[in-house]
Amino acid sequence: MNIDLIAGARPNFIKIAPLIDAIEQSKNNGFDIDYRLIHTGQHYDKNMSIRFFEQLNIPEPHINLGAGGGTQAEQAGAIMRGYEKVLLNKSTDLCVVVGDVNSTMACAIVARKMGVKVAHVEGGIRSGDMTMPEEINRIVTDSITNYFFTTTKLAGENLKKAGVNENAIFFVGNTMIDTLMKFKSSFRKPIFWDKLNLENQNYFLLTLHRPSNVDNENSLNNYLVEILKNTSDYPVIFPVHPRTKNTLNKIGFSNKRLFLTEPMGYLEFNYLTMNSKAVITDSGGITEETTLMGVPCLTLRDNTERPETVDIGTNELIGTNPEQLKLALTKILNSTWKKGGIPEKWDGNTAQRIVEILLKLG
Template sequence: MKILNIVGARPNFMKVAPLHRAFQQYPQIESKIVHTGQHYDAKMSDVFFNQLELPQPHYFLGIGGGSHTQQTARIMLEFEKVMEAEQPDVVLVVGDVTSTIACALVAVKMHIPVVHVEAGLRSGDRRMPEELNRILTDSISSHLFVTEQAGLDNLKREGVPDERVHFVGNVMIDSLVHYRRKAAELDTVGKLGLEPQGYVLMTMHRPANVDAEEGLRSIVQIVEDTARYKTVLFPIHPRTEANLKRFGLFDRLQAVANLRLMEPQGYLEFLNLMEHAAIIVTDSGGIQEETTFLEVPCLTFRDSTERPVTVDVGTNQLLADLDPQTVHDKVVEILEGKAKKGAIPPLWDGGAAGRIAEIIVKSYELRVKS
């Protein structure tokens, strides 16, 4: 049984790593990794593959930049060649990036079953390309593996047959559980001369927040305000840095006392920084889940989330806009010990990938027998 696992952006690596490891437990499975290159930085990709103990991709498509349409078309053309060469039994896609829908489309057009890991998530905002990718991928997948109750509810509402849907937990948390000790051994926090809960960790990269001058001015103000209370660690995304320079705001940011600007971090380093932060301020999707598991207060700059369990059960709070006063009040509230209390959602236990592998193997064996 040959499975092609698709990765396109860095969050995909953390999701595919435990799956590839789980597939190795079955001698009848040949698991191969296809990296589309959708988001590719040689330094960061190498770091992630090494830290997550993934083999070098069996295929690297080298797609790189371009518009969503250009990326989708180029990935489809290159992935079709891989499909013709490999003739896989299953194509596995994760998450909601352009590579997810592009490779899923190629597979179903060639009559190869697609399995979608992290299915059923919905933000309700179809202006987000990720939302369209989720909906379309779910509609053409043979098996849909779900991380939380909202995913089950969404798929039922959309008429997906129950036998195609499986509530298995969260493979992102599998990686966190597996590598937590290794991250602790790095002691990134200690090497920076910081104490646990002695800093606020910040990430910002979404176009809606970092592509306009108004949003960037608010981000700088938030950093200035927060740094009055705690050291702010800000691993800065290349897009964010470029736009700050474009609007003449980078020097103002650099001048903030008690701020540490950092390059994007490896998975293990960032995991260690997350675990010991007093607060995390972000606009990321995956960080909402990781902070929920780590029970670290998280403020997310989104007016909706496709991961509602992080708000309903976990430590995440949504902030609809980049209002510095609102953020200031929330930060002070948390630092005064009034942080929202959270819990770990069902099946976020480090075993999701094993459950997925077992279901895929059983399904394939039934298909062969029939």
């Protein structure tokens, strides 16, 4: 069996790394399985791409489509044109896409049109928010997918409600957790740790990148004001996404407790996450990581495609009104945040389960 593994953005790299390990292990055990790693080039910045390959021991991609940036349509179109050429030159038995980025949807569409079956790792998750580009990517991808590997039972129920045959749905767990568990002992201090006198639970970690939160100057400014007003005298570490940086430069916001950094590597960022007092974010993937690590997480969104991080884990939806931060941050400062637990099958063995199923599907 020959498989194309599609990766294009930071979350993809984290989810694809354990799949590569599991495929290599199966190959070494004599099973007829091989892969072609295809980097679409959706994230092309060193901090957002190359460093992740290095730190997660991901091999050099067999093919880099070099799609680059641009609008949603420009990026998706470049990925589709590039992947179509790849399949015309040499097809494959199965296209495995992960997550919900433009690369996921674009390559799934091309594969199906070229007669190649598609497997979607992390299929079935839904936020119900059609203003999110990722939600559209999820729905489109799942509408044409052949095999679904789900992180939770709820994701499987979402697929069944959409008319998917239950025989095509496999509840396997979360490959992002596989990576987290494998590399947890290798997390390392960022270079500014000692300079800022950071210690365990003596700082907050902030990430913001969603257009609704960072494209509007007033919105971003109001978030920063409320966060700093309600975090006592704790430092706030803010690795700045390229999208967010543009708006920050316009508003010129500064505060002696707010420390801006470049996007970090996987090992450094998760060291910060693991040791923070709490994480404030609008990312979905980070809520999964904080849940496994037992770190309080405040999500600046009205909805989530990962409700298990709220129902079971350490995450809470704060909403998109900055004034709602005060009550949540008071709980953090008073040490009254919920403890949380770990969802079923988030045990570090998801990729192995996926590969075992793929071998049976043949």
